[in-house]
Amino acid sequence: MSNVAVETNRTDLTDRQQREVAYYDQYSTNHEVQKVDFAPAVSEQLRPWSPYWSLVRLVRDEYRDNSQKLLEFGCGMGVTSAVFAKVGFQVTGIDISEGNCRVARKLVAQYGLEDRCSFQVMPGEMLEFEDNTFDVVTGVDILHHVDVAAVLEQLQRVLKPGGMAIFKEPLGDTILERIRELKPLMKLVPRDCSQDDHVHITEDERKLSREEINLIRSTFTVEKERRFSVLQRFYRLLPRRWWNLVWKLQRADYEMMSRCKAYENLGDIGIFVGRKAA
Numbered sequence: 001m002s003n004v005a006v007e008t009n010r011t012d013l014t015d016r017q018q019r020e021v022a023y024y025d026q027y028s029t030n031h032e033v034q035k036v037d038f039a040p041a042v043s044e045q046l047r048p049w050s051p052y053w054s055l056v057r058l059v060r061d062e063y064r065d066n067s068q069k070l071l072e073f074g075c076g077m078g079v080t081s082a083v084f085a086k087v088g089f090q091v092t093g094i095d096i097s098e099g100n101c102r103v104a105r106k107l108v109a110q111y112g113l114e115d116r117c118s119f120q121v122m123p124g125e126m127l128e129f130e131d132n133t134f135d136v137v138t139g140v141d142i143l144h145h146v147d148v149a150a151v152l153e154q155l156q157r158v159l160k161p162g163g164m165a166i167f168k169e170p171l172g173d174t175i176l177e178r179i180r181e182l183k184p185l186m187k188l189v190p191r192d193c194s195q196d197d198h199v200h201i202t203e204d205e206r207k208l209s210r211e212e213i214n215l216i217r218s219t220f221t222v223e224k225e226r227r228f229s230v231l232q233r234f235y236r237l238l239p240r241r242w243w244n245l246v247w248k249l250q251r252a253d254y255e256m257m258s259r260c261k262a263y264e265n266l267g268d269i270g271i272f273v274g275r276k277a278a
């Protein structure tokens with residue numbers, strides 16, 4: 001596949017898009033990803049309590065043959081694109097940051113997956129693909145960085161009839177979130193408060209609002225919605241030596257959510273699986 005960068009005319013970008021470009025061009029220079037963990041796609045194990053593993057498995061279940069085309073929008077440094085190329089999809093990753101796409105190209109080459117992946121610099125709001133191109137469109141932690149309505153319209157356009165759209169996003173529609181947004185709490189524990197050096201929050205990103213979540217539901221025929229992360233959200237405040245506990249927190253959430261819908265509704269990470277009408 002061609003890995004030629006399609007340069008976006010930067011003067012076309014909105015102020016918000018330009019801030020994202022500046023942030024991620026810088027971030028990708030200082031935090032270059034060097035390794036991909038393919039286990040979520042290739043392991044025999046299932047981890048239904050992990051939002052990321054769940055998303056990867058749902059996409060893997062959609063795989064039929066190596067002619068299927070998958071679009072990862074907001075692909076960042078290419079980790080998830082590499083995982084889906086390993087499954088067998090022909091992957092196109094798009095991202096607004098040239099820095100991220102540069103790292104992504106290098107990363108997939110390291111695993112010999114460059115023939116199955118192409119990375120192009122473009123905003124999700126202006127996709128330069130023909131209508132009905134992709135069998136699957138997916139995004140991981142990205143809708144909350146963009147103009148959601150414009151991006152969903154584009155994704156719907158480039159997805160083939162009957163194709164699958166799948167997203168994993170942070171959600172801002174819970175009661176816990178409203179409490180979290182209270183000024184005294186924000187002062188005490190700021191948004192980027194974490195023991196994790198890799199936590200990064202851009203100026204404009206916001207967890208998805210109820211209205212934005214409803215836009216996903218009205219753009220695609222939603223087949224599955226699941227929430228995660230009630231206890232899980234606190235792990236980043238714990239000292240590093242306790243981070244292996246994150247699996248325990250995720251599992252505890254999963255057990256509780258399987259038993260109690262009201263508990264699931266407190267979750268602030270969501271997976272949405274939808275289809276374009278055939």
Ligand SMILES: C[S@@+](CC[C@H](N)C(=O)[O-])C[C@H]1O[C@@H](n2cnc3c(N)ncnc32)[C@H](O)[C@@H]1O
Pocket residue numbers: 017020021024073074075076077079080094095096097100122123124125139140141142145146147
């Ligand atoms: C939180 S990162 C997620 C990256 C990747 N999906 C991952 O999980 O590692 C958000 C990404 O969105 C990209 N981005 C921000 N605004 C965008 C836009 N309007 N169109 C396309 N990509 C955008 C950023 O460059 C960044 O790579």
